[in-house]
Amino acid sequence: MEKREELYRGKAKSVYKTDDADRLILLFRNDTSAFDGKRIEQLDRKGMVNNKFNAFIMQKLEAAGIPTQFDKLLADNEVLVKKLDMIPVECVVRNYAAGSLVKRLGVEEGMKLNPYTFELFLKDDAKGDPFINESHVVAFGWGTAEQLVRMKELSLKVNDVLTKLFDDAGLLLVDFKLEFGVFSDGSIVLGDEFSPDGCRLWDKDTKKKMDKDRFRQGLGDVIEAYEEVAKRLGVPL
Numbered sequence: 001m002e003k004r005e006e007l008y009r010g011k012a013k014s015v016y017k018t019d020d021a022d023r024l025i026l027l028f029r030n031d032t033s034a035f036d037g038k039r040i041e042q043l044d045r046k047g048m049v050n051n052k053f054n055a056f057i058m059q060k061l062e063a064a065g066i067p068t069q070f071d072k073l074l075a076d077n078e079v080l081v082k083k084l085d086m087i088p089v090e091c092v093v094r095n096y097a098a099g100s101l102v103k104r105l106g107v108e109e110g111m112k113l114n115p116y117t118f119e120l121f122l123k124d125d126a127k128g129d130p131f132i133n134e135s136h137v138v139a140f141g142w143g144t145a146e147q148l149v150r151m152k153e154l155s156l157k158v159n160d161v162l163t164k165l166f167d168d169a170g171l172l173l174v175d176f177k178l179e180f181g182v183f184s185d186g187s188i189v190l191g192d193e194f195s196p197d198g199c200r201l202w203d204k205d206t207k208k209k210m211d212k213d214r215f216r217q218g219l220g221d222v223i224e225a226y227e228e229v230a231k232r233l234g235v236p237l
């Protein structure tokens with residue numbers, strides 16, 4: 001597999017073409033951003049930890065029948081993935097209230113949501129990733145009604161699989177964000193990453209935050225918490 005030119009440099013990852021038109025390389029950097037990229041810092045080891053964490057989770061999801069981009073780990077910071085035509089919509093599943101939901105509705109952080117909620121946000125930093133609904137996705141052509149049905153179905157399946165996986169490791173999966181794309185065969189595939197950067201994880205007993213909220217809220221020991229989660233799950237680092 002030959003790495004070719006950089007296609008895109010995001011806030012946390014760089015994306016490279018390869019000699020295979022259906023494959024890309026994602027390079028996980030140490031850059032850590034919050035507030036739609038308004039704050040960016042370098043955190044030692046973050047690229048490596050998130051790359052390996054993501055590979056572990058994507059393989060668990062694949063084994064549970066969820067189509068993912070994952071192909072193979074290439075290096076500490078690099079993974080080979082299926083090239084997807086990304087749908088610019090973030091799918092957020094919540095099991096407990098936190099973050100923007102608490103701000104929007106004034107509910108108490110940690111309130112159990114029964115059942116879970118499923119939300120959509122437009123992936124557009126300049127607009128502050130606005131909250132949208134399914135009719136916006138179709139009306140503005142970001143995705144079709146059929147694609148939305150599949151994205152929701154897969155998001156809820158991810159929630160079932162990962163709620164159990166994290167529960168077994170003594171962690172509550174509070175909420176998470178997924179991004180999907182269309183593969184060359186037309187199928188909807190889970191892309192981007194699943195790591196503590198894009199989800200909330202709390203220790204079941206102490207409710208200690210073990211995710212990117214440690215960075216957003218200046219709680220310290222950000223990567224130490226990610227590594228603790230990885231250790232509990234058995235992710236080889």
Ligand code: ADP
Binds near residue numbers: 009013014081082
């Ligand atoms: P952002 O764009 O939010 O700053 P990143 O730094 O994580 O995020 O950049 C990674 C970019 O690569 C994102 O725009 C994401 O949508 C895109 N991407 C992730 N996985 C794939 C994939 N399998 N195929 C094509 N693009 C992808």
Ligand code: UDP
Binds near residue numbers: 199
């Ligand atoms: N999230 C993300 N990228 C975003 C926005 C949110 O990964 O651009 C994740 C976030 O880490 C959390 C979930 O999606 O796990 C829900 O985020 P929320 O809407 O509460 O927004 P926040 O307050 O975290 O910005």
